[in-house]
Amino acid sequence: MLRELVATNVFVFTSELYAQVTAGAILTPEGAIVIDTLPFPVETQEIVQFIEGRHGLPVKYVVNTHYHADHTYGTSLFKNAQVVGHRLTRELLDGPGREGLKAAQRTARELASVEICLPEVVFDEGVMNLHLGGVTLQMWHMPGHSPDSIVCKVKGENILFAADTVMPVPFFADGSWEDTVNSLESLRGGNYESIVQGHGEVILRGEIDARLEEDLYYLHTIRRRVEEIVEAGEGPEALSTIDIEECGKSRIALNGIVQQLHATNVEVLYRQLLAERDGTRPGQGQGVARENVEAG
Ligand SMILES: [Zn+2]
Structure with missing residues (x-):
């Protein structure tokens, strides 16, 4: 797994086992916020070790950006964290999420220990603010890739964890073309310092406008x-x-x-x-x- 520092105390982890899927961590004096949790426990465990072992910080919150397996299977490794997400993420994890895990566990031994964890704190519309140790994380609904997708912004730093709303090719098989277009258009002019994609490399400030235009052109x-x-x-x-x-x-x-x-x-x-x-x-x-x- 690769680890990258994108701003003071904001880290991005990129899987080497599955499709360069990303997770994030924001470290504060009062504990950490983790955004997405990767599919394979062996890599999620490295995130736990980094935050709790190396930095001696408890993980207070885990945000699930949407219910897909590659973003949520690691959640159960954060035993004492409060799980946060969209209302639909809770519903979809509880239905198709559970069924998908059962099917995956039949063939993938490395998923044997995975359990579905439902978000305990959910929101629908508007902006959900999460405050911890001087950091504010803002979340809002951004359907398209999936009906339940959200994005998260580290306020102040202006870093956007876009999850799968932004990935090397926009992908809407579980969502809708129309919603994806509307969501990407809504990100224009956001003046972000960087955008963390759900898969692939972090997009830097100077690349963001061209990249959003490229996605919409596609x-x-x-x-x-x-x-x-x-x-x-x-x-x-x-x-x-x-x-x-x-x-x-x-x-x-x-x-x-x-x-x-x-x-x-x-x-x-x-x-x-x-x-x-x-x-x-x-x-x-x-x-x-x-x-x-x-x-x-
Ligand atoms: Zn994904």
Whole structure:
């Protein structure tokens, strides 16, 4: 696991075992706040050791940015911490999260000790402020990558832990294209010192604007290309002609995993646009019938 200092007492940990997924830690005189907890206990244990062993600080709070396994499986290692997240994260961890863990434990022995920990402190809308030892962490809902995603800002330092809202290729298979676009647009002009992505390298101040534009260009380009395929009546095999680099993204980021994310993105969009087209085709559907009833 890699460890990096991004501001005074703000650390980022990057997994070497799974897709360069990141976790963060903010150390204060009164204890630490951990943001996300990595999937494999062997690496999470290194974070525990660093904070509690080396710095002698208790971890007071763990923030779950969303319910996905690669961000939450380590949470149970922070025995005495209060777990914080969005209301939907609690609901999704309790349902699909538990089912996913059961399935994963059948094949991955290294997950045997993992337990699902539900956030005890949850919020819905607005900004949730967490105060500890002179640090204020602000959290708010940012759906798109998943319905429950949040981002966290270290106030003062102006460092944004964006979780999977910002990753080398925006990925919305468990969320929505529209929400992802709105969320990324809302981050424009935030004047951040750095953005910690959910996966991959920390984005530095001077790179942030260009990176957000690149992400939005990617999203709009794949949408246009998929719309063309749907309008031409072509089948899903045509989706392979949508090249990731033509959409403005590297094909080698995250050791090539981005190509799979991209393929899934275009497939999800294709299915969505087909359903929208078929749902609104005149004379075909209940959509029309229902509209007539309502109008009547
Ligand atoms: Zn992730």
